[in-house]
Amino acid sequence: MTWSTREIADLAGTTVNAIRHYHALGLLDEPPRSYNGYKQYGVRDLVSLLRLRRLAGLGLPLAQIGTTNESDTTESLRRADTVLREEIERFRRSRAGIAALLRAGAPVDTPSGFEEVGARLTASDRALIHVCTRIHPPAALSRLQLMVCAESAEVRDQFHALTPGASESTRDHLAEDLAQGGAHWRSTVWLEPTESGAHAPYPLRVTEQAFVETLAALYNDAQRDVLRRADVALRAQRRTAGSWRAGPGVSPVRSHALVASPRP
Structure with a gap:
């Protein structure tokens, strides 16, 4: 008994195109043809085809099946x-x-580990966190999660409502609020030197440059100015108190200010 290509494909639970592909790869021999040119498959062809299907179904690459x-x-x-x-x-x-x-109920682009607060974050904040997950070591990311979760909704909303024309008093007050907890997460001021060392994915110089350029791309002049002022306030706290006041889950912080100054 012989079968056509369509018939043997149905018997083997595959498709005509799959059989043609097996022929092209040399995994299945071409059968004899009838007087009218149609392929005539026999039992041996069916068994070979079933074997191929079995091995492919187990995950073996087709390129290896015929040569091993x-x-x-x-x-x-x-x-x-x-x-x-x-x-x-x-x-x-x-x-x-x-x-x-x-x-x-978080946006689909929320970074892994930040799903619980994803719905409260703006697109810019989510983008910054994405970059942070690439440039900071795991220990720093755990702290970052705590800081993002602890951020005041009122302060966050005020920060994102800032326009380039925001007044000096508005900027000063908001910077004070950001620095009130001892650090703000939109800066690497809070990152300890030990956490930017051997386990960091990139050298500190690369990390700082990536962070600064990300801030410049995501936030407007007034927002970056507020972040800079908050960092200045944090450094002043260190000079006067001798150590940083730690926010929720936050240890003593670095004295780097990575926020670019506003344009004139």
């Missing part, structure tokens, strides 16, 4: 198992991230 012996195939299975295990873990993390976003 039994021992090589066993090793390929082990490698495929490792790949699948990593994929399963990636899917698990993805599902957990999706669940956290849905549970908190």
Whole structure:
């Protein structure tokens, strides 16, 4: 008994295009043809096709199936198992991230770990946190999460409502409010030197440059001016008190002011 390409594809639970692909790769021999030019597949072809489907279904790359012996195939299975295990873990993390976003009602671009406050953050703040997750070490990110969660909603709203024409008194008062907790998260002033050392993903110079350029791109002149003033206030606190007043979950902070001064 023989089958056409369509018939053997149906029997094997695959498609005509898949069979043609197997032929092109040399994984399935071309069968004889009938007098009218149609392929005629037999039982051996069906068994070969089912074997290919089985190996492909286990995750073996098609390019390896036809060029490996039994021992090589066993090793390929082990490698495929490792790949699948990593994929399963990636899917698990993805599902957990999706669940956290849905549970908190946070925007889809909320950085991982900040889902609970994502709905309260502006697009600019989310973008800054994304950059921070790349340039700061894990210990600093844990502190950053605490600081973002502890930020006053009133202060945050006032900061984002700032326009370039904001008055001097408005800027001063808001800078004082930002510095009141001992540090503000839109600066790396709070980052300890030990946290920007061996475990940091990039050298300090690269981290600072990336942070400053991100602030310049995300916030207007008045907002950057307020951040600069807050940093000045924090340095003054250090000079007068000898140590930083720590906010929620915040240790003594650095004396770097990474906020660019406003344009004239």
